Amino acid sequence: MTINNDQRTIGEWHTKVMLPVLGGLTVLGLFWTPAITTQVVLFSFGVATIGLAHGAMDHRVGEMLMRPRLGRLWPIPFTVSYLTLGAIGFAVWLVAPAIALILFLGYSAFHFGSDPFKTNGITQTVARGATPLLLPITFQPEEVSLLFSTVTSTNLNVEGYVLASGIMASIAVLVTINLAVRRGDPTEGFETILLVALNF
Numbered sequence: 001m002t003i004n005n006d007q008r009t010i011g012e013w014h015t016k017v018m019l020p021v022l023g024g025l026t027v028l029g030l031f032w033t034p035a036i037t038t039q040v041v042l043f044s045f046g047v048a049t050i051g052l053a054h055g056a057m058d059h060r061v062g063e064m065l066m067r068p069r070l071g072r073l074w075p076i077p078f079t080v081s082y083l084t085l086g087a088i089g090f091a092v093w094l095v096a097p098a099i100a101l102i103l104f105l106g107y108s109a110f111h112f113g114s115d116p117f118k119t120n121g122i123t124q125t126v127a128r129g130a131t132p133l134l135l136p137i138t139f140q141p142e143e144v145s146l147l148f149s150t151v152t153s154t155n156l157n158v159e160g161y162v163l164a165s166g167i168m169a170s171i172a173v174l175v176t177i178n179l180a181v182r183r184g185d186p187t188e189g190f191e192t193i194l195l196v197a198l199n200f
Helices: 004-029 036-055 057-072 075-095 097-113 122-139 141-152 159-183 185-199
Strands: none
Touching: 004 185, 036 075, 057 075, 057 122, 075 097, 097 122, 122 141, 122 159, 122 185, 141 159, 159 185
């Protein structure tokens, strides 16, 4: 896949923004445990400044995938499929929130592990995608259980899976760092190390 200027800009933005943010949060977390209200404010700020900006680039990915086949008509099927998937996700959440959460996290792992700006093998995709999901369960199982149970209104407890999660997280982290070293990509290696420290 050819990397165009828009793709390169997104990749550079990720490198310049995400590593300083993760590093800053990691250092902050070592010395400060904010009140829940403060956490919500910080979380909302992060969603508004990074999360929404990241999501706002979805159409660029859609254009990259659809324009070669559909030409100038690509916005129509992209918009229809995008809104349809959103509606399906919302409907499943209303009917079976626990299942919807599991499916959402599984897709999130695939999305995080897949990098449209680099060549990804299945091993790298799985390792990168699993890391940010397994680390919270490994280090903060009580908080994850409370969060999952709250958002799904069910008793979704992950504390019984800490050992398995820890083993899989360790493998995923080692694989990701090893592949980063072999590819000469220090950004990905540092990002993985910061994720471990941040979750800890």
